[in-house]
Amino acid sequence: MVHSVELVVDPDTEATVRRIWDALRDADIPSQAPASRPHATLVVAQRIDAQADAVLAHLADRFPVRCCLGATLIFGRSAGVLARLLVPTDELLEIQADVYRLCLPFMDPAPMPHAEPGNWTPHVTLARRVAPARLATAVRIAGRPSEITGQVIGLRHWDGDKRIEHAIGNSA
Template sequence: MAHSIELLMDPDTDAAVRRMWTALMDNGLPSQGNHRSSSNRPHITLAAAEGIDAAVDDVARTLGPRLPLRVDIGATVVFRGGRSTVARLVVASRDLLALHREVYEIAGPFVRGEVFPHCEPDRWTPHLTVARRVTDDQLGRAVAVADDSAHGVSLTATIIGMRRWDSDARAEVDLISVSE
């Protein structure tokens, strides 16, 4: 399992991503919406590892003044692997990259093992996941549905929260929560 530190979106962006999830499900495609846990919500993963000790929480909360943070949502992107992940890019602004690097450095002493390589500074691609485990024969349709369901969605979002996800305990810990 993996533990992570994640950014959370404003209600309008959260709802827009959930509409993409629903459109994928309505078309019989893999979707993050298939995960019914109350903790399942659109997010941007900053750091992920085999484990992240809860002692990081107080240190991470010191980043509260960095939020809210406005970000632009970009095009649909595909991360290839045995099965693919379909996501929407989050434009890597200077402020977002600085926040990511700071979380990476803060989390380091509290990580069990290593931070996963795709979360390392200079390797990280900020994104909002729409669907995981998409097979090659589903990929074209999944991208088309994700794109079609995004029409009319604002391309600017506001990051209003940060949480730590503990997959072992199946628990989320609210680290930062601000209003827009």
């Protein structure tokens, strides 16, 4: 499995994303419900040592940060990943670059290339393995509401091996 450091959103934004997940599930589209928590991954590697959490703790003072989930995205060619864009602001891009830089010594073997600053596409995943025949329905569901405004309220470290999350600093 993998480890990641992720942005987490406020309860209202989380509830809106969960409603989209539920609507996708009700349409027989493999959504993230109920096993996940809405988030945007900042860095990801096979392993991120828990010591990174202490190094990242001071970043908790930078939250909350206003955010907007905008356009619907599709990653991949067949059986794609459906997501909503976390509209990149200067502040979010700086946070991602700082998290990447601070986590580098703790990531093993190395971070995934798509998480490097300049290559990162901020997003919140809605569904995985969406069959091409289901994309039109999935995109219609995922795009409502057209814009979701809220706040990023903190950071978490996701341990995919144990399937547990650890709040970083005073993050929620």
